[in-house]
Amino acid sequence: MTTFAELYATYGVATPHELFDKLREDRPLEQVSLPNGVPLWLVTRYADCRQALGDARLSNRIGTRIVAQSELPAEIRASMGTHMLRVDGNDHTRLRRLVSSVFTARRIEKLRPMIEVMTSDLMDAMAAAAEPDLIHHLAFPLPMQVICELLGVPLADRERFRNWSNAYLAGVGTPNFPVQVVTEFVHYLRELVADKRQHPDDKLLSAMISARDNDDRLSETELTSMCFLLIIAGYETTVNLIGNGGQLLTTNPDLAARLRQDPEAIPAATEEFLRYESPVPGASFRVATETLELAGRTINEGELVLISLLSANRDGDVFDDPHELRIDRNPNPQMAFGYGMHYCLGAPLARLEAQIAFRQLLERFPKIERVDPEAELNWRPGIVMRGLTEFPVRLNQ
Ligand code: HEM
Known part of the structure; x- marks a missing residue:
């Protein structure tokens, strides 16, 4: 079974985009093994990815497959893996419906003034920083503040969240799944729920607790x-959308100048950033509930599938000059938020946060530039996220 590292070596390529170009051309459905040895099918063409995401025989209920080697206690595993992205059918509909009204485009638009203030405060802090960094001062804190506010989670805990979720995401699919970290995170969440039961507020977490306690619409797990x-x-x-987009704006001053002239074009540019450097490179793992055909090959019942959105979004059969960043691409059917019944619930929120962040960044720092333009970009480890660990900038105010 081929590993990702072997695929890079076989094709003599260095970046995922180069690798996916080869695979789409050569082996659009390829068997690969994750670093922890778990085998899966990798889907790379846009049309096949879309077909796979719409196929009910590819289920999200993968059970314990990916972290099978770890010693994660069953109750901890259940507490992190019985959410809407890990179930299908009626359970999925029930869980998604519980929170979907909070994330509609209309409800999210009402958060605009709050997000604008948060962003502007972060810009002030970045302007005052001795070593301003796009990830550290903007891309990370903004989404964290917004989601903590929506859920009603104490902001004081955000550094802990960051450490937990970074370690968790870097460990998915590796032999070193961070059992300890995930256990701590789940224990923290249980305490948080207990605390909110005692001191409810008008935020989403309290609303979910009331759905649990009053109408029995979801289990404690x-x-x-x-x-x-x-x-x-x-x-x-x-974080990765704002970081990747901010990096692309900083390193393409002509594009940034066009957007400063015409801020109405920022939403279309955001769609292009989503396509060009997709923040979530793959949909969550799927398992075949029966034997099926995809891309001219057979996937057997029980086999795992990884659908590459990063690859689909650079498919030349769908996008002209796919490796060119065109901020006015139209149409732009990018698939960065997935497709089908698990289509991203938070897409309106992510778009709003990113558009506000890009607009303020452009207005506030017309001369922003990278501290070291020649340095290699530092991408986050792991296969779950496509984003930078740091991006030091000079603001030249
Ligand atoms: C740029 C930012 C974002 C990207 C690229 C993104 C991407 C995705 C993708 C690709 C999926 C589908 C995964 C699959 O089918 O396996 C998804 C699902 C989901 N996303 Fe997002 N997401 C983003 C932001 C958000 C935000 C801000 C929230 C807010 C709460 C959110 C909540 C969710 C939820 C709850 C699901 C599961 C939906 C379901 O199973 O029905 N996402 N996201």
Whole structure:
């Protein structure tokens, strides 16, 4: 079974984009093994990814497959893995419906003034920093503040969240799954729920607790798991959108100048950043519930599938000059938020946060530049996120 490292070596390529170019051309459905030895099918063409995401025979209920080697206690595993992204059918509908009204485009738009103030405060802090860094001063804290505010989670705990979720995401699919970290995170969430039961507020977490306690619409495990999902999906992803987009704006001053002239074009540019450097490179793992055909090959019942959104979004069959960053690409059917019934619940929120962040960044720092333009970009470890660990800038105010 081929590992990702072997694939890079076979093709003599250095970046995931180069690798996916080869695979789409050569082996659009490839068997690969994760660093922890778990085998899966990798889907790389746009059309096949879309078909796979819409196929009910590819289930999200993968059980313990990916972390099978770890010693994660069953109750901890359940507390992180019974959320809407890990179930299908009626359970999925029930769990998604519980929170979906909070994330509609109309409800999210009401958060605009709050997010604008948060962003502006962060810009002030970045301007005052001795060593301003786009990730540290903007991309990380903004989504974290927003999701903590929405859920009603104490902001004081955000550094702990960051450490937990970074360690968790870096460990997925590796032999060193961070059992200790995940256990601590789940215990923290249980304490948080207990505390909110005592001191309810008008935020989302209290509303979920009331759905649990009053109408019995979700189990205690599902409640913890929903928090786990919303905190991780709600901020880690958007960190990468703001970070990747901010990096692209800083290193393409002509594009930045065009957007300063015409801020109305920022939403279309955001779609292009989502396509060009997709923050979530793959959909969550799927398992075949029966034998099926995809991309001219057979996937057997029980086999795992990884659908590459990063690859789909650079597919030349769908996007002209796919490796060119075109901020006015139209149409732009990017698939960075997935497709089908698990389509990202938080897409309106992620878009709003990113558009506000890009607009203020452009207005506030017309001469922003990278501290070391020649240095290699430091991408985050692991296969779950596509984003930078740091991006030091000079603001030249
Ligand atoms: C740029 C930012 C974001 C990206 C790129 C992104 C990407 C995705 C993708 C690709 C999926 C589908 C995964 C699959 O089918 O396996 C997804 C699902 C989901 N996302 Fe996001 N996401 C982002 C921001 C957010 C935010 C801000 C939230 C807020 C709470 C959020 C909450 C969710 C939830 C709850 C699901 C599961 C939906 C379901 O299973 O029905 N996401 N996201």
